[in-house]
Amino acid sequence: MEIIINQYIARFSEIDQSSLTRAGGKGANLGELFRIPEIIVPEGFCITTRAYEDFVSVNSDFEQLLNDLNSSEMDHPNIRAAGERIRTHLESLPIPEQISKEIVQAWQQSGTQYAYAVRSSATAEDLPGASFAGQQDTFLNILNEAQLLNAVRNCWASLFTDRAIAYRQQNQFAHNKVRLAVVVQRMVFPEVSGIMFTADPVGGNRNITSIDASFGLGEALVSGLVSADLFKVRDGHLLSKQIAKKDLAIIAGNEGGTKKVELDAEKQTSESLSDEEAATLASLGRVIEKHFGVPQDIEWCIAAGVICILQSRPITTLYPIPQVSDQKIHLFISFGHPQMMTEAMKPLGISVLRTMAPFAKTTPRQESGLLLEAGSRLYIDISPLLHYPQVRNRLPGILPALDESISRSMEEFIHREEFHPAMHPEMKVSWSLIRKVRPTVWAIAATIFFRNNRGTSDEINRFIDEKVKENQEKLDSTTGSERIMLIQDIISAGLTSIIAKVARIIPPAIGTYVLIERLARRWLGDASELQSISKSPPGNVTTEMGLALGDLADETRKYPEVIAYLKRANDTAFFEELEVVPGGQEVLPQFTAFFKKYGMRGTGEIDLTRPRWYETPTQMVPILLSHLHGSSPGQHRISFQSGKEEAEKAAVNLVTRVRTKPWGFFKALLMHRLIKVHRSLIGLREHPKFYIIQNFDLIKRSVLQEADKLVEAGLLNHREDVFWFSLAELAEIIDSQQVDHQVMTVRIEKFWTEARLTPPRVMTSEGEIILGRTNIHVPPGALAGSPVSAGIVEGRARVVLHLEEAEIDRGDILVTPYTDPSWTPLFTLAAGLVTEVGGLMTHGAVVAREYGIPAVVGVDEATRKIKDGQQIRINGTEGYVQVLS
Secondary structure, three states: OOOOOOOOEEEHHHOOHHHHHHHHHHHHHHHHHHOOOOOOOOOEEEEOHHHHHHHHOOOOHHHHHHHHHHHOOOOHHHHHHHHHHHHHHHHHOOOOHHHHHHHHHHHHHHOOOOOEEEEEEEOOOOOOOOOOOOOOOEEEEEOOHHHHHHHHHHHHHHHHOHHHHHHHHHOOOOHHHOOEEEEEEEOOOOOEEEEEEOOOOOOOOOOEEEEEEEEOOOHHHHOOOOOOEEEEEEOOEEEEEEOOOOOEEEEEOOOOOEEEEEOOHHHHOOOOOOHHHHHHHHHHHHHHHHHHOOOEEEEEEEEOOEEEEEEEEEOOOOOOOOOOOOOOOOEEEEOOOOOOOOOOOOHHHHHHHHHHOOOOOOOOOOOOOOEEEEOOEEEEEOHHHHOOHHHHHHHHHHHHHOOHHHHHHHHHHHOOHHHHHHOOOOOOOOHHHHHHHHHHHHHHHHHHHOOOOOOHHHHHHHHHHHHHHHHHHHHHOOOHHHHHHHHHHHHHHHHHHHHHHHOOOHHHHHHHHHHHHHHHHHHHOOOOOHHHHOOOOOOOHHHHHHHHHHHHHHHHOOOHHHHHHHHHOOOOOHHHHHHHOOOHHHHHHHHHHHHHHHOOOOOOOOOOOOOOOOOOHHHHHHHHHHHHHHOOOOHHHHHHHHHHHHHHHHHHHHHHHHHOOOOHHHHHHHHHHHHHHHHHHHHHHHHHHHHHHHHHHHHHHHHHHHHHHHHHOOOOOOHHHHHHOOHHHHHHHHHHOOOOHHHHHHHHHHHHHHOOOOOOOEEEOOOOEOOOOOOOOOOOOOEEOEEEEOOEEEEEEEEOOOHHHOOOOOOOEEEEOOOOHHHHHHHHOOOEEEEOOOOOOOHHHHHHHHHOOOEEEOOOOHHHHOOOOOEEEEEOOOOEEEEOO
C-alpha cells in the first residue's frame, strides 16, 4: 500500500536548484544530478527545512539561545560556549510526532533493507559564492529507525558546530537566516571513491580535470586520514598521475557507522583507478559541469564497476576568467598590481578605467576591448602584442620595472608549446607605426643627451593646472546625460593628452637610472652609489605632499586639545568640530589648505568610487598621529635636505670614480649628464597620475550631483547607488528615468563575493594562474622578493593592511600589500619597506629610493607570513626578508 508523504519530505525527483529554501544546497544539487540521464545517483529523499523550523520551535528556549549567540563577542571561547549550549539544547529535544512519522514512512518506502547516509544540507551551503562544505555533520551506514532519527536530530544540531558558526560569520551569513534540510540517501559501499574537480583547483585551468582517489569510503579522503592518488585528465587523455601510499581505508561497520581497516602492503601502493576509469570519470565530470554551467567539485564512488555520483557543488575558490570572443588561448596580466591597487572595484570605477584606456575601441566613448573585468578587477589582454616577435622578445625585460613576477610569468608563457598555435603568423611592426613613433624616440634621445630640462617641471605643472581648470568649466556648464557623455570624452582624452605631454620625460627619467646602474657595473664593477642617487629629487608631487603633512603635524603638535580631538574625530563634522576645539582655529587654515591641495587623493585612488580624503578626513588621522609620535619637529624637512645632500655627494663620487678609468673624461661627462637628467626628471613620474586623480575628482563630484537628482526623483535610495552602473548605463538611466534594481542587487552580491578573492597577477583564458618562479637564491626560511632599493636593515615589522589603520613609529619596517601615493607620508618614518606587489619603478620602490630606505617588493603573502611586531631583517640589495623573532 502506497503511503502518502506530505509536508516534511521531498524525493530527489521532486527538487531542483529552485528548491534551495526547502532542500538546502546539497539537496537542491542532488535533485539536479538526479535529472541528468547519464549520471547514476543513489536513491533517497530530503527532509525539508520546514521540519527543522518546526523542530526548533518546540519551545521558546532556542530563540533566546540564538539571540545570545548573535550578541556574543565572537572570539573562539565564546563561539565554543554559545555553540555548545545550542547543540545541547537541540540534542535533548524530542522530534515532533508528525515529523518523525513522515521520516520513518519515507525510509520504509525507500527500503528498510538498505543502509543510508544522513547528511546535513544548509540553505547557505554549496552556493556559487561560498561552499560551506563540511561545516555540518554527516552520518554513515545508518541501519534502523532509531539510528535514523538520532542522526537527523544530530544533523540539525550540527548547524551550530564551532566551525559552522565561525564560517558563517566570516562569510557574513546571519545565524538566524540559515535553515537546515537533511538528505537521506541509500549507501553505496564502494571499492574506490574520491573527489573530482572539473577545473584544476590549484592552477585554475578549466580544461584540466583533477581526480583524487582512494580505496573504501570517501570519508578517509575528506577527513585527511589517507593520501590520495592524483589523476589529471585533459580532453579525454591522462596528463599525469601520482600514486600515493594508502595505509588504510574506511568501510561500513556491521552494527552501523564506519570503521578503519589497514590495507595489505601490496594494495597500499597500487593504483586505485585505471587510466580508462579516470578518463571516464572526467567525461562524466564534464557532463555535470555543463548541466550546472560552472566548474564542479564532485564526490563519486565506484561499486561493482558502476560509477555513482554522490554530490556536486560549485568550486568556489576559482578566480573568474576575463571573457573573450574566440577559443584561442589568451594571456591576461593584472592591471591592478602595477597600479598598487589589487582590491575589488565597483562597476563605475571599472567603467571609468576601461573608458580611459586608449586601445581596442572604435569610438572615444567606448570601453576598451582589451582591458577586461574579472573578479571585480581589471586585466589587460596582452596577447595581441605577443604576436610581434620584436615585442615578445623585449617585453619580459621591460616589465620588471612594473612587476618582476608578471615579467617572469609572461616569459614562462611565451616559451610554452600550447601558446604557439594561438599565434598569428609572425607579425611585424608596420612602417606607418614606426614613422609615428619616430619623433617620440628622437625626443627621448634629445632629452637624455641634449635638451635643457630646467623648466620642464614648471611646464608640466602649468599644463595640468590649465587642463583641470578647463575640464571643470566644461563640466559645470552641462547637465544630465550630456554631462555623462562629456565625462566619457574627458576621460578618454585625458590619458592621451598627459601621455603625449610626458612621453619624452618619463622614459628618460627611468631609462637613465637603468643606464647609470649598467654603466657603473661595467666600468667600475659595482654601483654602490646608486642607492643614494635618487634621494630627495625636486618636483615630486607625492614627496611634496609628505612634506606638507609633516608641516601640518608640526603645527598640530603645539595644541594638545587638537591632538586629543583627532583621536575621537568623525567624518561627518570633522572641520566644524575642529574649529571649536581649543587651538582648532589656529590649525584650521593649515588643515584646510592641505585638504584643498591634496584632498582628492586617497587609498586605491585609481578607483573613482573609493572615498577621497576630503570625503573621509579621518583616513589621514593615523598618519598624522604617527608623525606626531614618531618624529621630532622639522625632522621631515631635515631628512629631505639630508637626502638631497647625500644624492649630490653620491653623484660626485660616482663621476670621480669613473673619471679614473680609461677614457675617463668622456665616461665622466656621460655619467654626469645621465645623473643630471635622472634627478631633474624622476620627480615628475607621479605627475600623470596626479593629473588623472584631479580629473577623477571633478568627474566624481559631477556624477554624484547627477545621482542626487536621481535620489530626489525617487529612482535611487542613496547617491552612491550610481557606483553599481557603468557610465553608458548611467546616461541611459538619466534619459529614461528608470533603474533596474534587480541588476543592482545582483552586482552588489557579486562584488562582495569577489572582494574576498585573491586576484592573480597573470592567468590564461583557460583559467590557469601562471606563477613566475623567482631565480633569487635566498637563505633557508627567508621570503624571496624583488630588490628595488638597496641596503640592509633590521627593525620591528608593522603590518598595515589599510592606510587608515596605520600606526608606525620611526625605525619600523612597513609591511603592506601595496603602497600608492597616499601612503607616501609614512615613508618619512619607516626604516624599510616590504610589499606583496610591485616592481623597480612602481610607487613604493621609487619613493623608497628617494627616502633612502631598503625595500623588497613582490613578496608573496608577506602580510600573512610576517606577523605584526616581529623583528625582521630586509635585504634590499639581494631581495629577501628574514624573520628574526
